[in-house]
Amino acid sequence: MAQNTSSAVMQQRLDHGDKLNYFPTPLWATRALIRWIIENIGPVEGLTCLEPACGQGHMARALAEFFQSVSASDLVDRGYGTQADFLFPDDTSEFDWIITNPPFSLAEEFILRALLRARVGVAMLVRTAFIEGEGRYLKLFRPAPPRAFLQFVERVPMFKGVVRNPAELYWDEEAQKWRRPSSATAYSWVVWVKDHDGRPELAWIPPSRRKLERPGDYEVTP
Incomplete structure (x- = not known):
């Protein structure tokens, strides 16, 4: 596939470098995905994995609990992994x-x-609204049908630039009040498996946060 070097895409890549476009993923949400993969697709302990938008390493840390090796990179250096542009890579290694x-x-x-x-x-962890749209269906979902859409039944709280512990209060500078982390946005995992030619499965990820959280999950990796 030829790389898209249009000015619009390049500007989007610059926008991606803005810290306001960084929404770290709570580790429990990644563990929930891998549990589903192991139960429905197969074991991963001997396999390799790439996390190409790793930020400060929250998702990569959870993936490393399961995979043999995890490579992590990001367009912006946030102190974890290597700095690389996934869409315009110098290295095209397979994982x-x-x-x-x-x-x-x-x-x-x-x-x-x-x-x-x-x-x-x-x-890919996406907003649930991502599965809508005629253009996206024609460009992506029809030619490359996913293996499964995995909808979280509980909200996955994601905030700009930080992973927050849902059990703790935090000070909201903009609102000038104490809040508990919450989210109005619904998220789901979309999973593709090579050579899958059947219809996508719609499945629900049951309540997982309390079961899958671990001590240290909300610490920033140096």
Whole structure:
């Protein structure tokens, strides 16, 4: 596939570098995905994985609990992994799985690139509204049907630039009040498996936060 070097895409990549486009993923949400993969697709302990939008490493840390090896990179150096542009890479190495929370405006491009480089499967954490749209259906979902849409039944709280512990209060500078982390946005995992030619499965991820949280999950990795 030829790389898209249009000015619009390049500007989006610059926008991706803005810290306001960084929404770290709570580790429990990644663990819930891998549990589903192991139960429905197969074991991953001997496989490799790439996390190409790693931020400060929250998702990569959870993936490393399961995979043999995890490579982590990001367009912006946030102190974890290597600095690399997934859409315009110098290195096009293949991995068994590619799993990430892509920048929303570039999710299609991330998925299409990942499908070229993954040997076994791809999983992307997206807003549930991502599955809507005629254009996205024609460009992505019809030619490359997912193996499954995995909808969280509980909200996955994601905030700009920080992972917050839902059990703790935090001071909201903008509102000038104490709040508990919450989210009005619904998220789901979309999973592709190579050579899958059937209809996508719609499944629900049951309440998982309390069961899958671990001590240290909300600490920033140096």
